Amino acid sequence: MRRLTPLCALALLSACSPNSAETEIQAATELKPVQINETRFRNDIKALSSDEFEGRAPTTHGEKLTLEYLSKAFADMGLKGAFQGSFLQPVPMVTYTADENQQITLADLPFQYRKDIVVSSRHDNGGVDIQNAPLVFVGYGINAPEYGWNDYQDLDMKGKIAVILVNDPGFARPDSGKFNGKAMTYYGRWSYKFEEASRQGALGALIIHDTEPAAYPWSVVENSWTGPQQDLVLSKAEQDSRVQVEGWLTLDTAMKFFDKAGLQLPNLMARAADSPINLPLQQTANIAFKNKAEYANSYNVVATLPGNQQADEHILFTGHWDHIGMDDTKEGDKIYNGAMDNASGIAGILEIARQLSDNAKQGHGLARSVTFIATTGEEQGLLGSRHYAANPIYPIDKTVAVLNLDSTNIFGKTKDFTIVGKGKSELERYLEDAVKGQNRVATAEKNPANGGFFRSDHFSFAKLGVPAVFAGGGSEPVDEATANYKTQMQATMKGCYHNVCDEYHEEWDLSGAIQDLEVYYQVTRTLGNSQDWPGYYAGTEFNSLRPAKTELAGATK
Structure with missing residues (x-):
């Protein structure tokens, strides 16, 4: 337990408020290792990708249900609505x-x-x-x-x-x-x-x-x-x-x-x-x-967990809540449920937010603020993140980093951890350190030809020089049983990207996704209590906007 200062000890009843004493007690409690709640994580995926949400297309009834679900979840955690006290940032759209x-x-x-x-x-x-x-x-x-x-x-x-x-x-x-x-x-x-x-x-x-x-x-x-x-x-x-x-x-x-x-x-x-x-x-x-x-507003959902020392400096989490919606021209199943892409990523953001907010309530808050942005219109061209980047609620030059969750791992635990576009910024070092703690190794994606770094919401911020990562999963199953399961589930999900068969499955092994959420959580705690400002390595597209202090050769490849 921290010692009370002599001045406070002498005037305990008068100068030290109950809140101060409560803070001392909270600060003395030990920070417990992160324990991602799989049941809660799974239930969020299942709910958001249910037929009731109609594929979560922007400006539809499915959006209304999604906004209500996410706003309630963030409010229940005690997070702050970032847009003029509201969780909803309007994004003017035309359909x-x-x-x-x-x-x-x-x-x-x-x-x-x-x-x-x-x-x-x-x-x-x-x-x-x-x-x-x-x-x-x-x-x-x-x-x-x-x-x-x-x-x-x-x-x-x-x-x-x-x-x-x-x-x-x-x-x-x-x-x-x-x-x-x-x-x-x-x-x-x-x-x-x-x-x-x-x-x-x-x-x-x-x-x-x-x-x-x-x-x-x-x-x-x-x-x-x-x-x-x-x-x-x-x-x-x-x-x-x-x-x-x-x-x-x-x-x-x-x-x-x-x-x-x-x-x-x-x-x-x-x-x-x-x-x-x-x-x-x-x-x-x-x-x-x-x-x-047709013109209508869609909305980003933006929630902030304020920092306790450097509150004007923000770590951002991004993940898109939208998917393709419904197609009435189809026979049979008309709903693009988007369970993996990206109900799973939004569920991951919610679970990380719960962990961090619970820690803050127990006296283990972060120095820096953490802001969670559930974006709209990613499937139509990163619309929500582009709008936020052009109209930031918090200044871009006070945005430390962006961590993006899009389509989390449903194939079980892995020996490796994929960083898409690996080798771009110092932010990756924080992920590499967290991955080492799990006895895993950080690797680049197997197919860099698909341009994954440019295809999700983090890119809207990278273009402005904010170090941003899109990472998770891996290609090497942790054991033979997991490898066999992965082969079977890949066959089940084949052809389901942007298709009506991207639906929630009770038999999904989410242990690998939980591994990855723990990595993001650990990175947030480390960077959130740091004075560091990661930058982009020389030779990358965004080095001139926010240059790294170290050379790429010093990073683990």
Whole structure:
């Protein structure tokens, strides 16, 4: 027990309030090891991914139920509503719904919506009616001066539609030294490709889907890019500069109209991987469909556990509460429950918040504040996190780090711990230390080509220089029994990413997820009682925004 100061001891009854004495007693209690409550964790996943929540699409009844559930949970913990006393931060959204009846021809060949091509428009214009727009192949659609690469060199894209390869040249030529080898850069992301086509003044942009470099099958595109599509409400200038139509087409579809143009797409793909390329196809596109725009607020749920010394410095937890919702055009099961993606991550955030708030009530609070952000619209392009990053409740320069939970481990305990995009920031060292305490080893993801670092909410903060990690799970089961279970469960969940079969299973082994939650908890306690400000290593995209104090060579790889 800490000793009372002499002054306080002499004036115990007058100067030392009951609250002070209570604090002394609380501070004397031993901080117990974290004990994640699996039953509570499991029940949160089960509830949030139930049919009652209708797939948790933004601006729907499912959102209303989700916001009520999360707000009550944070209130019960005694956390503070971060947005003007409320847990709900408004995120102005517009929902675009493209009519299913679409007339699409490329090189005078008709193609079927959903089966061959998926297109939409993020404009409040009543619809799209594009006639005889020239098609231009622009390789990977990249303009990256630092790599000496510009697929748009000397091109005027006004009134034209860009046809673009997925991923970046490093994937096709991993040993060439181009870009980052198999590990996707931001230039390989679909969001970048649409943004760059817009900057180039293009009328439209179509990405050629190819399963291996995309890292997901066509079904993911069909399920995710059809039906209502949410976006942030943009300024008129931002809106006007955006391509009129954006979408995806299958590789087979592309092959057909390239053949019609007298060109061999495989040969052009090889050329595009070797050097920048742009080539008018001497063919045109006709695209027509009705488009509806509806405006409504969605909400991030933001709750803060105030620090007791450096309360203006915040560690952020992010995880998206939204999923795809319902699709009434489907036969049978119409609900995208999103149990693994991302009811599991939100349940993890809730459990970590409960542990930290319980500690604070027992006199073991953190010096720094911890803020939990359950974001909206991640599935539509990181909308909630982008809005928070652009309109932060707490200043970005007072944001120490971001820890992101998205699709937690349902396959049992592992010997390793995956850090997506490993090697970017000093924040990873805190995870590595916590993992060592579990006799595990931190490793990079097995498939860096899928660009995981750029695909979840932490990236909205990384772009502003805040060290951010997306981590968890592993590839090596802890024993043979777990390996056998993992094989069986992977077969059960095969094809369920962004599909209606991503549903809760009672037989899920959540012990591996609990391992990972304990890592995040330990990192939060360590960093939350620290004066450290982690930064990005030299040579990474965000080093200039918040540079590391140490060299990458000093970090465990």
